[in-house]
Amino acid sequence: MSTQRIDADAIVAFDVHAHVEASVRVPREAQATKFQDAAQKYFKHDTPRPTIPEIAAYYRERRMACVVFSVDGERARGVKPIPNEEIAELAAEHADVMIPFASIDPGRKDAAREARRLIEHYGVKGFKFHPQFQEFLPNDKMAYPLYEVIAEHKLPAIFHTGHSGMGTGLPGGGGIRLKYGNPIYIDDVAVDFPDMPIILAHPSWPWQDVALSMCLHKAQVYLDLSGWSPKYFPPQLVHYSNTLLKHKVLFGSDYPLITPERWLEDFENAGFRDEVKPLILKENAIKLFKLRDAA
Numbered sequence: 001m002s003t004q005r006i007d008a009d010a011i012v013a014f015d016v017h018a019h020v021e022a023s024v025r026v027p028r029e030a031q032a033t034k035f036q037d038a039a040q041k042y043f044k045h046d047t048p049r050p051t052i053p054e055i056a057a058y059y060r061e062r063r064m065a066c067v068v069f070s071v072d073g074e075r076a077r078g079v080k081p082i083p084n085e086e087i088a089e090l091a092a093e094h095a096d097v098m099i100p101f102a103s104i105d106p107g108r109k110d111a112a113r114e115a116r117r118l119i120e121h122y123g124v125k126g127f128k129f130h131p132q133f134q135e136f137l138p139n140d141k142m143a144y145p146l147y148e149v150i151a152e153h154k155l156p157a158i159f160h161t162g163h164s165g166m167g168t169g170l171p172g173g174g175g176i177r178l179k180y181g182n183p184i185y186i187d188d189v190a191v192d193f194p195d196m197p198i199i200l201a202h203p204s205w206p207w208q209d210v211a212l213s214m215c216l217h218k219a220q221v222y223l224d225l226s227g228w229s230p231k232y233f234p235p236q237l238v239h240y241s242n243t244l245l246k247h248k249v250l251f252g253s254d255y256p257l258i259t260p261e262r263w264l265e266d267f268e269n270a271g272f273r274d275e276v277k278p279l280i281l282k283e284n285a286i287k288l289f290k291l292r293d294a295a
Contacts, residue, residue: 004095004096005095005096005291006097006099006291008282008286008292011064011097011282012281013062013260013264013281013282014065014066014250014251014281014285014291015065015066015251015252015260016067016226016250016252017066017067017201017226017227017253018055018066018068018069018254019255019256020068020069020082020087021050021070021082022048022051022082023083023086024051024053024086024090025086048256050256051090052086052091052093052094053093053094055068055255056097059097059260060096062260064097064260065096065098065099066097066099066255067098067100067101067158068099069087069100069102069128070083070084070128071103071133071134072103072105072108073130073133073134075108075134076133076136077135081103085118087101087102088118088123088124089122092123099125099126100122100123100124101124101125101127101158102115102122102124102126102127102128103127103128104118104127104146105136106129106134106142106146107135107136107142111143115146115150119153119155124155125155126155126156126158127157128158129159129160130159130160131180131181131185132160132164132166132180132181133166133176135176135180136180138188138189139185139187143189147189148193150196151193152195154195155197156196156199156289157197157198158199158224159183159200159201160181160201161181161183161201161202161204161207162183162202162203162204162206162207162211163181163206164176164178165227181204181207183204183207184207184210184214186198186214186221187218190221194219194220195220196220197220197221197222198218198221198222199222199224199250200214201226202224202226202227203227203232203237208234208236208237212236212245216240216244216245222249222284223245223248223249223250224249224250224251225241225249225251225252225263225280226253226258226263227257229258229262230263230267230270230272233270238270238272241280242272242276246279247284247287248284249280250280250284250285250288251267251280251281264281
């Protein structure tokens with residue numbers, strides 16, 4: 001196990017959105033799904049689905065750190081996630097470049113108890129939700145016992161928002177309903193759980209203005225810029241990132257669907273101010289995750 005922790009001053013960027021898509025404990029041929037295949041086609045990428053050790057080596061080589069997670073889609077989609085325990089245990093071996101998040105479907109009857117177990121016994125540092133893939137509205141009260149555990153520990157929660165690469169191009173979108181990606185439903189969660197930092201993942205098209213308003217209005221709400229090349233960002237997203245929200249916007253790639261190299265190359269020419277770029281690339285995340293305080 002690594003005895004190091006992320007050196008906030010040594011890294012050049014902190015990616016808050018990296019997917020673990022392959023297990024070291026389950027044969028790879030048993031892990032592929034139609035949703036992963038559709039997402040690869042949508043994003044036009046052929047990057048191999050990475051395991052935790054492969055992700056760690058990739059980011060370490062580039063002097064970056066990242067948040068890693070899978071997505072629990074077993075109830076709604078019949079898709080088993082990479083086990084949260086595996087992610088937490090292996091991320092602990094690469095703690096110099098990696099922070100583990102867990103994914104728990106709020107529809108699980110044991111969701112709150114499972115969250116507490118993962119926090120207290122496995123050291124997970126946050127949670128990832130994909131309302132479209134998991135088929136729930138974020139403000140559904142069934143999810144509140146789970147949020148209560150996360151808020152009790154003051155851990156952050158990432159919510160997928162906007163369009164979904166998952167299911168894009170499949171008949172009926174693979175059964176995925178885009179309405180669950182409207183960030184306005186997360187506004188209730190932000191009101192009811194002010195001690196739970198919330199990260200709205202991805203440019204929230206076609207609800208971008210809703211996400212910007214929420215981030216401006218709620219102190220604990222942040223935006224991550226993953227899942228899109230910066231050259232395609234809506235103009236208002238770039239404008240607010242440069243001004244009123246410059247301390248609330250986070251670098252995320254959506255690795256392996258979009259690589260940090262591609263994202264960063266396009267970021268350089270996407271209209272972000274030079275004085276704002278370091279905030280987005282790492283300083284805002286360092287503050288959110290208290291990396292310097294933990295050193």
